[in-house]
Amino acid sequence: MTCAPALRRNLTLACSVVGAMIVALDGTVLTVVQPALQRDLDASFAQVQWTSTGYLIAVASLLVFAGRLGDRYGHRRIFAVGILGFAVTSAGIALASGIGWVIALRVAQGVCGALLQPATLGMLRAAFPPDRLGMPIALRTSAIGLAAATGPLLGGALATHLGWRSVFLLNVVPALAIGVIALAVRLPAPHRQGPAPRLDVPGAALLAVTLACLVHALAGVAGTGPTAGSAVGLLVAACAGGAFVRHERRTSGPLVPPRLLGSPAVGPALCVLLAASAAMFGALFVATYFLQDVLALDPLQSAVRALPLAVTMVVGAPLAAVLLRRHGPRRTVTTAMAVLTAGVLVLSRLGTDPAAAAVGGGFLLVGAGFGTVMVAATAVVVRHAPVGDAGVAGGLQQTAMNIGPALGVALATALMTLLAPVAARPGAAQPHGTEGDFVAAMDPTLTVLAAVAALGAVVAARLPRRTADRPAPHAVSAAPPPPSAGSAPTAPPARDRRAAG
Numbered sequence: 001m002t003c004a005p006a007l008r009r010n011l012t013l014a015c016s017v018v019g020a021m022i023v024a025l026d027g028t029v030l031t032v033v034q035p036a037l038q039r040d041l042d043a044s045f046a047q048v049q050w051t052s053t054g055y056l057i058a059v060a061s062l063l064v065f066a067g068r069l070g071d072r073y074g075h076r077r078i079f080a081v082g083i084l085g086f087a088v089t090s091a092g093i094a095l096a097s098g099i100g101w102v103i104a105l106r107v108a109q110g111v112c113g114a115l116l117q118p119a120t121l122g123m124l125r126a127a128f129p130p131d132r133l134g135m136p137i138a139l140r141t142s143a144i145g146l147a148a149a150t151g152p153l154l155g156g157a158l159a160t161h162l163g164w165r166s167v168f169l170l171n172v173v174p175a176l177a178i179g180v181i182a183l184a185v186r187l188p189a190p191h192r193q194g195p196a197p198r199l200d201v202p203g204a205a206l207l208a209v210t211l212a213c214l215v216h217a218l219a220g221v222a223g224t225g226p227t228a229g230s231a232v233g234l235l236v237a238a239c240a241g242g243a244f245v246r247h248e249r250r251t252s253g254p255l256v257p258p259r260l261l262g263s264p265a266v267g268p269a270l271c272v273l274l275a276a277s278a279a280m281f282g283a284l285f286v287a288t289y290f291l292q293d294v295l296a297l298d299p300l301q302s303a304v305r306a307l308p309l310a311v312t313m314v315v316g317a318p319l320a321a322v323l324l325r326r327h328g329p330r331r332t333v334t335t336a337m338a339v340l341t342a343g344v345l346v347l348s349r350l351g352t353d354p355a356a357a358a359v360g361g362g363f364l365l366v367g368a369g370f371g372t373v374m375v376a377a378t379a380v381v382v383r384h385a386p387v388g389d390a391g392v393a394g395g396l397q398q399t400a401m402n403i404g405p406a407l408g409v410a411l412a413t414a415l416m417t418l419l420a421p422v423a424a425r426p427g428a429a430q431p432h433g434t435e436g437d438f439v440a441a442m443d444p445t446l447t448v449l450a451a452v453a454a455l456g457a458v459v460a461a462r463l464p465r466r467t468a469d470r471p472a473p474h475a476v477s478a479a480p481p482p483p484s485a486g487s488a489p490t491a492p493p494a495r496d497r498r499a500a501g
Helices: 005-040 045-073 075-095 099-127 134-162 165-169 172-184 201-224 228-250 266-294 299-305 307-348 356-384 387-419 435-460
Strands: none
Touching: 005 045, 005 075, 005 099, 005 134, 005 165, 005 172, 045 075, 045 099, 045 201, 045 387, 075 099, 075 165, 075 172, 075 387, 099 134, 099 356, 099 387, 134 165, 134 299, 134 307, 134 356, 201 228, 201 387, 266 299, 266 307, 266 356, 266 387, 266 435, 299 307, 299 356, 307 356, 307 435, 356 387, 356 435, 387 435
16 A cells, blocks of 8 residues: 555654554553452462563563564564564463463563564654654654553553453554554665675574573562572673674674664663663662552552653653754753753652652652653664664664663662661561661662763763764665654552563
8 A cells, every 4th residue: 555655654653653652551551460360360479470571581682683674674564563463462361371371472472572662663764864753752752651651550440340351452453453554554664775684693592692691680680689590690691692792793794783883872872771771760669669668658649659750751752852953962861861860869868758749859850851861862873873774773772771671670679688677678578667777778779770870971971962963874775755754661560560571
């Protein structure tokens, strides 16, 4: 089916926004229904946790390779396969007869999520001029924030009235619809010059082992604190990572081309995204337990207290695109990282009886800073990557946004385990009566996370000054746009949540 160029660009944006929103919504609603799922399927707590961990491992380990598949075979095709697979696996989970099937289908759903997520950015890179990517990415970010904010409320309502299985049916119809559109409409795609990029299967396997072991180790730390098993996982990840770097340096067709990570813009932007997501999600993890265990709020009340975070992400993302065009990546991202740092520091100074304005102000600063960083740094990664490597760039961006939260939550857990007495740690069986101990440990923990954000601000000083700076040389040329051509953040997770999904 053919259509006008402007309509094709709008359909591309719709596919990207809806695809990203579906993934974000799926992760947040799952957290809400895990207790009901556990009771209905007579599962253990560890088995239920694997419905999140298995998905996260599958996604994180395959994102970069999935992006390269999009570079080779077309992001529209890969997106369609991923979003349709996501719909089918969601329906399968809703019909699953046991926890084993749920875990297996969640892993398969993670594979589909890995296929579609880099493609949402790759399609935008092909459809919009480089200097007009800010607003589409901002709309994508607002959609993610909206999904993450409304997911717990929507999931709770569905699970209460229709059962936990209805939550997994929520995404089926929109995912099928957007998948059919992606297949039926010829979306903008770059005109390739030269041979298609090679598939570096050995490199992809080494990277998958590295990231899978890293995510599994970090999830273990977040769940039970540092253990010998976590240390072994990190060691295996380090060894596999070293082998991956050695292989990439020697192969003629590397999975991650040196011109990409060697770019003066892409590398720093990825580091900033990693630091920002680690600081934000680590702080949110600690703050959630503070709200529920120290202030004795229920999950809904906690979500209301943290609502400024989600609101500033949704509302502020389009503003971030304007700031990016007006002030350039360096000033925009550096300032946003400073705001994020200030927000985490405000949360670190909350006492056992804080004013509502102090709590809301801290979350507001964190949301404003993180939302702006997510828009601006993602725009830098996508814009400055050669069109022929747009999928790999999108995969790296998504990898940073998956590893960062796991790293931040693991760091927060390790610090709280070290600094707080057993009864005052997150998830302790008897948290009450030790509010002072928890707050005393929360202060240095969040200060360390603020230092992580501040380090990201230092790295942001290496970004380009202006969006008008020339992007990296293109391996392929994109179709010229018509003259008219001009991505969370979430309410606090449930008490048993240990990592961002």
